[in-house]
Amino acid sequence: MARRNAAMLNDRSLLDLVGAIYDCSMEPARWPETLERIATSVGGVSASLSIHDPLRREARFSAIAHETSEAEHADYNENYVPICPVLTSGWYCEIDEVVSAIAYVGAEEWVNSRYYQGFYKPRGWHDALGLHLAKSASRYSILSVVGPLAKGAFGAGEQQALSLLGPHLRRAASIADLLDARSLQHDMLSATLDLLTVGIVLTDAQGRIAYFNRSADSLLQDRSGLCRAGDFLSARDPAVGDALRAAIATASGGGVLAMPRSGIALPIPRAKGQDLAAWVLPLDAGLRSELAAPFAASVAVFVKELGDTSPFPGELFVKRYAITPAECRVLMLLAQGMSPAEIADVLGLSLPTVKTHLARLFDKTGAHGQAALMRLAVSALAPGRMEPHARPQIKSPGS
Secondary structure (H helix, E strand, O other): HHHHHHHHHHHHHHHHHHHHHHHHOHHHHHHHHHHHHHHHOOOOEEEEEEEEOOOOOOEEEEEEEEOOOOHHHHHHHOOHHOOOOOOOHHHHHHOEEEEEEEHHOOHHHHOOOOHHHHHHHHEEEEEEEEEEEEOOOEEEEEEEEEEEEOOOHHHHHHHHHHHHOOOHHHHHHHHOOOHHHHHHHHHHHHHHHHHHHOOOOOOOOOOEEEEOOOOHHHHHHHOOOOEEEEEEEEEEOOHHHHHHHHHHHHHOOOOOOOOOOOEEEEEOOOOOOOOOEEEEEOOHHHHHHHHHOOOOOOOOOOOOEEEOOOOOOOHHHHOOOOOOHHHHHHHHHHHOOOOHHHHHHHHHOOOHHHHHHHHHHHHHHOOOOOHHHHHHHHHHHOOOOOOOOOOOOOOOOOO
């Protein structure tokens, strides 16, 4: 099956599909028809392109194969995005990686979840394929293909066939600005302004330091986590230093829609005090102007202590504590103020299973008790502008 799907690129029909993808970059009105063709090519019934923000629990659609109203989008964001079991897939998947909802979540948990029962099942949908196209520090863009209930789960062959379209979709999206590169850029600029109170180091492509602010200077002087190696940014731990240099090199060659695959977020162990959280962003011309950076700077490295209570990228959080996707689903709902019993109901799990996930989270994060874990979850995974007691109004299946 996988071999047959991989060979489809040699077939004239699939070459025509690739051509249609590029046609969309010049004529965006063609996207619904092209997305429908993409869905059909892998046995799906519909497809969409969207940008997901797990921390704000939002999904914004750039294009979709079937017609939907603004009211339907609002209903989806309000009632289903907050409980979507695959919302954090961008934290775990690489660019161009394809994953199915059933494979990511697990068949039993997926079909028992309130998200599936209330949103997928009534529409006759069963599984979904997600092709991850781009990442920023807080958001990711994705092509999603949904399959009918009669088809069952997507297989490795369909995943492989869809992955072959990834580079073409990203190039077409970049040309047409379909995935709203300006919005992603604005998101980075806003993040930069917000983060100026924490450590910021600007470097060239080789990691040579061009600028650092007062907070970063303090961290570099401390030398227990980050340090300087001559004129270059490094870390006390040699392996972390290598990872940091690799992330800087990758970021320097990319842009807003070509973020580092594994170097965006880096935990930096510290010999004393709280461990550090660092993440790396490409420094484009607009950002250089905003920060009055030296001309040689091409990369920005943001650093702060993990004990800081302000939100930081979820990808960094899950990497730092080695949190699994299943544990993350529980933690995301805990951050919304749900009790273990409510979480079990929403995810379609037994209460003992939820408690097992919580016990593992206690062990990994060092949180002593549910209250401490919830404080950590809210500080790390809740958007800064969200009211402390704001909770989504979740519909019951069929309502």
